[in-house]
Amino acid sequence: MENYARMWCRALAVEWPRVRDLYEQRGVVRGALALLQVIFWATVLSVMIVAWVTADVFRFLWSHMYPLSKANLRKREQLRKDTSLQQLLNRSQTEPISAEAVHPQNEQGSENPRLSIFSRLPAEIRRQILTAAFGNVTLHMDLQFRHPYHLRHRSPYLNLGPDSQYDSHAWIQGATPDGVHLDVKSAEGKNWEWFGCVCHRDSPERANLLPLGRRGNHTWVEYGEPESDSCLCGVGMCPRWPGRYPLKCQIGIMGWMLSCKRAYFEAIDVLYGARTIHISSSVLHKNMSALFPSYLLARISSLELVWQADETPLREGFLPMDNSSGGTGPLFPRLVHLRLAFKRLTIHEVDPVTDLVWPYDNKRLLSERLHGVVLLQVDELVNRIAPPSAEVTLSCAKWDWYELIDMSLLEKQGKEATKMQQAEIRGLKCWRVIPKSTTGSSTDVEAATPSEGREGYWIHMPFDEVRLTRAYGYDWERDELYGLNQQWRRQHRLTGH
DSSP: OHHHHHHHHHIIIIIHHHHHHHHHHHOHHHHHHHHHHHHHHHHHHHHHHHHHHHHHHHHHHHHHHSTTSHHHHHHHHHHHHHHHHHHHHHSOOOOOOOSGGGOGGGGGGOSOGGGOHHHHSOHHHHHHHHHHHHOSSEEEEEEEEEOOBOBGGGOGGGOOOGGGGGGOGGGBOOSOTTSOSBOTTOTTOOEEEEEEEEOOSSOTTTSEEOGGGOEEOOTTOSSOSGGGOOGGGTOOOGGGSSSOTTGGGSOOOHHHHTTOHHHHHHHHHHHHHSSEEEEOOHHHHHHHHHHSOHHHHTTOOEEEEEEOTTTSOGGGTTOOOTTOOOTTSOSSTTOOEEEEEEOOOOTTEEETTTTEEESOSOHHHHHHHIIIIIHHHHHHHHHHHSOTTSEEEEEOSSHHHHHHHHHHHHHHHOHHHHOOEEOTTSSEEEEEEOOSOOSSSOSOTTOSOOOSSOOEEEEEEOGGGOOOEETTEEOHHHHHHTTOTTHHHHHHHHHTO
């Protein structure tokens, strides 16, 4: 439209004087023809501009007046999303089941002790059995406003043979004809959907299995980190795991939990206390205290969080709700392990954590954002989530983060306090001491003095993002500080980094 307006102005400012000159110099006929030509094109351009503006106005009005327009459909969907979420958050939580009747001291008081499995087996053995059956794995907990999944057992034509288990984790069909794991054509539409499954993002023989089902990425596996998990998209290493498909992908504990009150409490202890729970849902990051009763949150021992800062900023994560009764303590008082990672960035994408475009051009600005904003928000988030005794690991999104953090901590805290070493989950890590005060003056907030309560947490760099080999040569300083003995140099030659 700007081009048409520019042509119209040019016709008025340039062509009209020429017509006057032609009329004076060449006579009436030639001047009249030129005048008619200018009038014609000026009229055409004016009509086009008016039509363009009219079409925009009509399109705007139609999008707001027509009920089935895309704008109105999006508005209604957003309204339904917000309303249903608010109803979900405001629902009255039922009173927690009393555990008084299932105390171990009351086991001998059963009317028929010989008929009860709880009287035949001691509590320690029952827990070992439940842990062997349901514990020591990573469990996905998800809540999304989405279409239903493409489920393999509901769509037999999508079956691709035994090897298709790689593309149909937990019966979620990832390799669909349209390439989408969600049934977008379903008549059910979008709704808030809960989903849970066992994590199969890596094979057990290659994963570095740790207590409570935690995992470390294998040296030669590039996509074994939490932010690369695709289980909720129907893609996993299910054939590599023991058990019968798809039962091995599912939690399978509901039947035992519903058998009786004692079984419920013992199963809850294992379900929440003997596993690592992986959460990538931004809704749960923000509203978990309103969606779960406190007695369930108090049983969680290990968390693996993949943060999406574009949907839930760090400063808004796990904030206490007005109707919560959690007191002033951490949301997960029995948490032992907490790992916080960030979703992967694509080239030329704005990093929502630092609000900078990746690849980062201004390293000085990035350092200021990391030390002056991001780490301080992480400090507050960790204090809201975990008790001081919990081991907390912050996995950096990119090597650019880590190389600006570890050397800065080394300079300000000293070598002994920074504890540079290789991580048990693979990669490099260093210790960050939480400063006593992170508010007020703009003085050095990275002073190596611990805060009250928690002393600090680990800053971690996953293996596949470590970059010790650069164009100018190998980073011998970090090799010595982390005690690598050129091990990283040899491994990166084989992996191509």
